[in-house]
Amino acid sequence: KQEVTQIPAALSVPEGENLVLNCSFTDSAIYNLQWFRQDPGKGLTSLLLIQSSQREQTSGRLNASLDKSSGRSTLYIAASQPGDSATYLCAVQPSGNTPLVFGKGTRLSVIA
Amino acid sequence: DAGITQSPRHKVTETGTPVTLRCHQTENHRYMYWYRQDPGHGLRLIHYSYGVKDTDKGEVSDGYSVSRSKTEDFLLTLESATSSQTSVYFCAISASKTGSDEQYFGPGTRLTVT
Numbered sequence: 001k002q003e004v005t006q007i008p009a010a011l012s013v014p015e016g017e018n019l020v021l022n023c024s025f026t027d028s029a030i031y032n033l034q035w036f037r038q039d040p041g042k043g044l045t046s047l048l049l050i051q052s053s054q055r056e057q058t059s060g061r062l063n064a065s066l067d068k069s070s071g072r073s074t075l076y077i078a079a080s081q082p083g084d085s086a087t088y089l090c091a092v093q094p095s096g097n098t099p100l101v102f103g104k105g106t107r108l109s110v111i112a
Numbered sequence: 113d114a115g116i117t118q119s120p121r122h123k124v125t126e127t128g129t130p131v132t133l134r135c136h137q138t139e140n141h142r143y144m145y146w147y148r149q150d151p152g153h154g155l156r157l158i159h160y161s162y163g164v165k166d167t168d169k170g171e172v173s174d175g176y177s178v179s180r181s182k183t184e185d186f187l188l189t190l191e192s193a194t195s196s197q198t199s200v201y202f203c204a205i206s207a208s209k210t211g212s213d214e215q216y217f218g219p220g221t222r223l224t225v226t
Contacts (some may be wrong), residue, residue: 031213032214034214034215036217042219043202043220044202044204044217046214046215046217049214089154091215093213093215096208097142097143097162097206099145099147099160100155100157100204100215102154102156103154104152104154105154
């Protein structure tokens, strides 16, 4: 059974710092991996999707990498801002159109 | 937001009453999912659908049923609500038409069972 782990559960950093959020999964046979952002009391916003054949994806200040063989993904946030404060969720998709398996998230606080 | 709406957005109900949550999408996506989110558990799959009248169970399906009579609507029913079903419920679609299978989520329904 696929399991997804995100460490740390919470992280607090000063504004302007570059940071890395970690995601690990137990079964390397994945179809894709998706990173989401969730603000308190809100839904999930898709940030980046990495197909299994890809190594990384970038969107603005965000860069997500994927190492399937080691079962790891990282989300890099450059020059963090207070508006980046949210919970970040990692999810893997075992095969096409199958449901996602989620980690429990990392709660990020960026302090001005 | 991939045109996903959920109704109601908030509901308080009593133990033992039936409850139906609705997920509506406007873009004719084939795959739809219901998840629940609870502190300490994260998001867990309840049921999903791969087409009209085609559904399957997820990790936490006990006490829930679903129906999909039209492509655009996916209904989640709690036949007899229990306090353990107090949760935030999210509907999602898979944008399989784009070839990416990227999943998009609705705004959620906060359900409280008293």
